[in-house]
Amino acid sequence: MSFHLIVLVKQVPDTSGPGFTAALNQDGTINRKILPAVINREDLYALEGALEIKDRFPGVSVTLLSMGPPSALAALKEGLCRGADRGILVTGQALAGSDTLATSYVLYCALKRLEPFDLVFCGLKSSDGDTAQVGPELAERLGINHLASVSEIEDGAAGFPRRLTLRRTQDTREERIEAALPLLLSFNDRGREVRPVKARRALGLRKAEGLPGGGEGPLWIWEPRDIGADEALCGAAGSPTRVISSRPAAGVSRKALMIGETDEALAAMAGELRRDRLLG
Amino acid sequence: MKNYFLDNPDIQFHLKHQDLDRMIRWHEDDFAEFPAYPQAPENEGDAREGYALVLSLVGELCARCLGPKAGEVDQQGTLLKDNEVIFPAPTQRAWELFAQAELLGFSLPRKYGGLHFPATILCMAQEMIARGDPSFLNFGLQQDIALAINKFASEEQKEDCLPRLARGEWDASMILTEPEAGSDLQAVSLRAVQDDRGQWRLNGVKRFITNGCGKLALVLARSEPEAPGGRGLSFFLYRREEGMTIRRLEHKMGIRGTATCELQFNQAPAELLGERKRGLTKYTIWLLNCARLGIAAQGIGIAEAAWREARTYAEKRIQFGRPIGEFPAVYEMLARMQVELEAGRSLLYTASRCVDLSEALESYLEKHPEQKPGLIDEKKKYGNYASFLTPLVKAYASEMANRAASAAVQVHGGSGYMKEFAVERLFRDARVTNIYEGTTQMQVAAALRGLLSGTAELLLDELDGGDYPHAPELPPKIRRARQIFQEAFALAKEKGDDRQFLSFHARRLSEMAGELIMAYLLLGDAHSGPDKLKIASLFIAGLEPRIRFLAELVKEEGEAFLENRLF
Numbered sequence: 001m002s003f004h005l006i007v008l009v010k011q012v013p014d015t016s017g018p019g020f021t022a023a024l025n026q027d028g029t030i031n032r033k034i035l036p037a038v039i040n041r042e043d044l045y046a047l048e049g050a051l052e053i054k055d056r057f058p059g060v061s062v063t064l065l066s067m068g069p070p071s072a073l074a075a076l077k078e079g080l081c082r083g084a085d086r087g088i089l090v091t092g093q094a095l096a097g098s099d100t101l102a103t104s105y106v107l108y109c110a111l112k113r114l115e116p117f118d119l120v121f122c123g124l125k126s127s128d129g130d131t132a133q134v135g136p137e138l139a140e141r142l143g144i145n146h147l148a149s150v151s152e153i154e155d156g157a158a159g160f161p162r163r164l165t166l167r168r169t170q171d172t173r174e175e176r177i178e179a180a181l182p183l184l185l186s187f188n189d190r191g192r193e194v195r196p197v198k199a200r201r202a203l204g205l206r207k208a209e210g211l212p213g214g215g216e217g218p219l220w221i222w223e224p225r226d227i228g229a230d231e232a233l234c235g236a237a238g239s240p241t242r243v244i245s246s247r248p249a250a251g252v253s254r255k256a257l258m259i260g261e262t263d264e265a266l267a268a269m270a271g272e273l274r275r276d277r278l279l280g
Numbered sequence: 281m282k283n284y285f286l287d288n289p290d291i292q293f294h295l296k297h298q299d300l301d302r303m304i305r306w307h308e309d310d311f312a313e314f315p316a317y318p319q320a321p322e323n324e325g326d327a328r329e330g331y332a333l334v335l336s337l338v339g340e341l342c343a344r345c346l347g348p349k350a351g352e353v354d355q356q357g358t359l360l361k362d363n364e365v366i367f368p369a370p371t372q373r374a375w376e377l378f379a380q381a382e383l384l385g386f387s388l389p390r391k392y393g394g395l396h397f398p399a400t401i402l403c404m405a406q407e408m409i410a411r412g413d414p415s416f417l418n419f420g421l422q423q424d425i426a427l428a429i430n431k432f433a434s435e436e437q438k439e440d441c442l443p444r445l446a447r448g449e450w451d452a453s454m455i456l457t458e459p460e461a462g463s464d465l466q467a468v469s470l471r472a473v474q475d476d477r478g479q480w481r482l483n484g485v486k487r488f489i490t491n492g493c494g495k496l497a498l499v500l501a502r503s504e505p506e507a508p509g510g511r512g513l514s515f516f517l518y519r520r521e522e523g524m525t526i527r528r529l530e531h532k533m534g535i536r537g538t539a540t541c542e543l544q545f546n547q548a549p550a551e552l553l554g555e556r557k558r559g560l561t562k563y564t565i566w567l568l569n570c571a572r573l574g575i576a577a578q579g580i581g582i583a584e585a586a587w588r589e590a591r592t593y594a595e596k597r598i599q600f601g602r603p604i605g606e607f608p609a610v611y612e613m614l615a616r617m618q619v620e621l622e623a624g625r626s627l628l629y630t631a632s633r634c635v636d637l638s639e640a641l642e643s644y645l646e647k648h649p650e651q652k653p654g655l656i657d658e659k660k661k662y663g664n665y666a667s668f669l670t671p672l673v674k675a676y677a678s679e680m681a682n683r684a685a686s687a688a689v690q691v692h693g694g695s696g697y698m699k700e701f702a703v704e705r706l707f708r709d710a711r712v713t714n715i716y717e718g719t720t721q722m723q724v725a726a727a728l729r730g731l732l733s734g735t736a737e738l739l740l741d742e743l744d745g746g747d748y749p750h751a752p753e754l755p756p757k758i759r760r761a762r763q764i765f766q767e768a769f770a771l772a773k774e775k776g777d778d779r780q781f782l783s784f785h786a787r788r789l790s791e792m793a794g795e796l797i798m799a800y801l802l803l804g805d806a807h808s809g810p811d812k813l814k815i816a817s818l819f820i821a822g823l824e825p826r827i828r829f830l831a832e833l834v835k836e837e838g839e840a841f842l843e844n845r846l847f
Contacts, residue, residue: 017281038281193373196341196381199334199395203319206333 002059003161005050006114007043007084008107008122008134009066011075014038015127030128039075042123044082044194046187049150050121051083051195053157061085063114067095067106073210073219080205080218081197088114089210092223097236100129104137106234109227111142118161120184124149135186146184147177151191167191172277284347284408285332285339288584290622291404294629295332297808300324300400303633306640307398309647317390331401337381338405345374346412353413353537354705360529365493365539371416375448378419385446387423388430392438393446398640399570400632403577407628410581411588414709415537418451418491420574425452425498428567429517432554437517441496453494454567455486455518455543462488463722465500465560466509470545472501472516480516480552482523482545488530490716492541495520498567499550500559513559516550523548534708569666571717572674573635576628579677579713583624586681586688586706587617593692593701604691613687619818621684624677626801627794631669637662665739668730672794675723675787678713685710720787727790728782731769736793743800751806751813754820758799761827765792768831779842788830799823 013023013035023031039047047064054060064079064087066072076087090110098106111120120142125132132148139146147166154165154176161181168175169190210221224234232238259265273279285291301324305311308327313320321327349370356368367375378384387402388394406420426445429438444450461467470484482501486492497518504512518524523546530540554563591614594605604610641659645652688703689696696703714720730736740762748755769789775781782789802816 014281036281196377197337198380199337199382200319200393201382202333202337203330203395205318206330 004117005062006117006120007047007050007064009043009064009075009079010040010126011037011068011072012040012126012128039078040123040126042187042189045189045191046121046123047079048194049153049187053160056157065110081202082195086218088220090222094224094231095235099239099241100131100133102234102238104134106229107138108141109229113227118181122186124186124188139184144182144184148186149188150185151188282343283339284342284411285335290625298629298633303636303640306644335404339408341377342408342412345377346416350413357536358529358539360526363526368537371537379448384422384448388426388442388446392442398636400629400636403632406574406577407581410578411585414582415535417538421491422452424570425454432563450495453489453491453497455489455497455499457488459487468500468513470501472503480550482548482550484545486543489541489543491539492543493539500564503556510560511557514556515553515559515563517553518550534711569670572670573632575713575717576673576677579681580624580628582681582706582710583621583684586684587621589703590614590688590691610691613691617684617687619815620680622815623798623802623819624680626805627673627798630801631673634662634665634669638666664735668735671723671726675720676794681710681713724786724790728786731789748803754803757820761824762796764827764831768834771835785834788834792827792830
């Protein structure tokens with residue numbers, strides 16, 4: 001038996017590194033050019049979920065799918081070096097300016113071409129967009145179930161390929177859910193640590209280039225026409241969202257609470273934070 | 281994301297500017313493995329790009345799983361339970377991640393699952409690891425032992441062991457020291473005896489064994505009871521299954537994330553590695569030289585960590601209304617740390633390059649004997665340089681790491697004495713580097729041989745013949761200092777070692793030679809631009825006074841300590 005898992009990845013600017021402050025524009029937007037580009041953090045947790053299934057069951061292949069500029073091939077290559085089998089970038093001028101609706105449309109078209117598949121994995125949200133909409137929209141378009149905020153696949157994915165037990169964590173609660181495949185799972189970053197890039201694979205793939213349309217290599221490039229996408233529904237043309245303005249909205253502290261430097265006072269504060277689920 | 285390779289321009293400088301191309305060509309046997317192995321390079325530039333790619337992975341792992349956890353590892357230490365060592369959880373996790381990242385076969389040939397990287401690149405990885413957590417020794421140990429097996433073991437032994445080491449299925453240790461055989465390994469007494477069926481059995485006690493719990497070990501043992509000293513010793517491959525008990529773990533001052541074991545062998549089955557009687561004279565010496573280069577890299581990594589901690593603290597700590605780094609007394613400590621660190625790094629990567637050239641030429645000429653007439657002299661030269669520079673850099677880098685860690689504590693003032701600050705741990709971790717794998721006193725004795733054989737002079741002549749148009753005022757300064765050294769050295773040679781004069785001054789003599797070599801190396805590095813020129817100028821500014829001081833001690837103090845013995 002062969003099984004096909006698809007992981008959606010997005011390349012985003014690395015806002016976790018030391019260069020972040022320098023890259024922050026006055027209006028609160030980010031100067032992407034001066035930050036290194038990385039795979040969106042939550043997408044890595046999604047990839048790890050898929051690779052854990054691949055580790056356990058023979059015949060599982062993992063395809064990475066991304067929509068973005070040609071530079072996003074680097075993110076796909078990194079995903080391949082962590083253990084995925086194939087990476088496909090959907091790119092083209094017509095895709096520029098896509099909102100979540102246009103993005104989910106293009107990914108839907110690509111997924112239709114990739115059928116059959118058993119599971120779709122993605123990050124809950126991207127660090128640069130922060131909408132958490134693409135996953136649910138895509139599940140709706142595909143007509144399959146969607147579970148958000150998944151942190152782990154439990155019980156060694158024992159029910160695969162029919163059912164999975166998943167742990168879902170949110171700020172104040174944790175759930176164990178059993179769900180039937182096919183499924184779209186969107187992962188948060190509270191699961192198992194992501195496996196590192198494999199050195200031998202990274203060296204072996206150092207010269208791999210994207211093959212237009214597909215072919216023998218592991219990196220493919222598709223344009224909208226390759227997936228039968230209607231350009232009127234792609235990019236800015238297919239995006240009803242309009243950003244009218246944006247401004248920084250950093251939190252302002254209005255009240256400061258002084259506590260003593262005793263163990264008791266610190267323990268009381270820690271207890272309060274734990275009760276409020278801000279800690280632990 | 282933090283990355284110890286990408287945030288360190290000096291390591292990147294050496295990867296770019298060290299003259300590695302000829303070495304790479306020989307090391308890769310004229311790129312014979314391309315394209316059979318997709319990860320093999322097709323030319324020198326491709327190899328360098330591959331090195332940078334993998335060093336960046338190492339740098340990311342170090343910043344992610346070693347640096348942030350080193351304090352916790354130090355606090356937890358290792359435990360012994362039911363003859364098994366329990367490592368701190370972050371150390372275990374780091375080992376798993378290094379295995380998953382396919383880094384544990386860093387130095388091994390590709391056919392065994394390795395990356396086939398030369399010693400220079402290994403040293404770069406080791407210094408980043410030490411910057412993160414100096415107690416994470418098992419990565420370097422794995423490489424040294426795997427390389428020794430690759431060089432000296434039978435093909436059958438290699439096929440059995442090396443893929444497992446590359447995958448991280450087995451960890452490794454080298455089992456040399458005994459209670460009565462520390463620096464003097466000729467005194468090793470652990471017995472190796474063949475039983476009726478010809479199976480070698482080991483019996484005896486070993487002590488201070490780093491990762492003695494390893495699944496695979498190289499053991500130095502006495503196979504010829506009638507032969508005295510080193511000639512009675514052979515090397516054995518021991519797969520840990522039966523016949524060995526971990527008697528205790530040492531309670532150490534530093535590097536507490538590593539298990540330092542006392543071992544009892546009781547009829548433990550083992551295999552002979554290589555030839556009998558060559559255990560010490562050939563295999564251990566070779567293995568120790570690999571390890572010494574690794575410890576030098578560890579010293580550089582600790583100094584890097586200490587310098588960074590001190591710099592950050594000195595920028596943030598405000599006293600008398602100013603960051604303390606602005607006060608000359610503190611600035612001096614930080615600036616000296618940086619100059620000594622960069623000098624040590626230049627020496628390290630020159631030493632490692634000589635080791636690589638010597639090893640690469642050896643294997644290249646084995647495969648292409650027709651090339652011997654043109655290359656054999658080079659092979660000999662780099663072999664001599666490697667033998668001289670390895671103990672020299674081990675001594676310098678480990679002593680420098682201690683100075684840097686001590687200065688970093690000093691920059692922190694009272695805070696540096698407290699467990700909450702990393703420099704307190706670094707100070708303790710650094711302290712072993714000038715002791716293990718041969719004390720500084722053993723290293724300078726080895727370096728002295730390179731001085732007496734003329735190797736040091738040959739190297740200094742070669743360096744002096746370099747082209748330094750970017751700083752024409754500096755070579756004459758180095759030459760003046762060299763003249764002072766040569767006078768002191770001539771006097772020492774004249775006195776000879778009848779009354780231990782040479783041995784007594786070995787440290788001063790090798791320090792002077794090291795200073796001169798580093799002065800030329802920094803001068804060469806200064807080709808690249810004003811930053812390196814500044815470092816070279818600062819190092820050379822104090823060169824003559826430092827050499828003069830040491831030379832005066834040799835000349836004026838002379839035999840005073842030897843003639844007027846206090847005890």
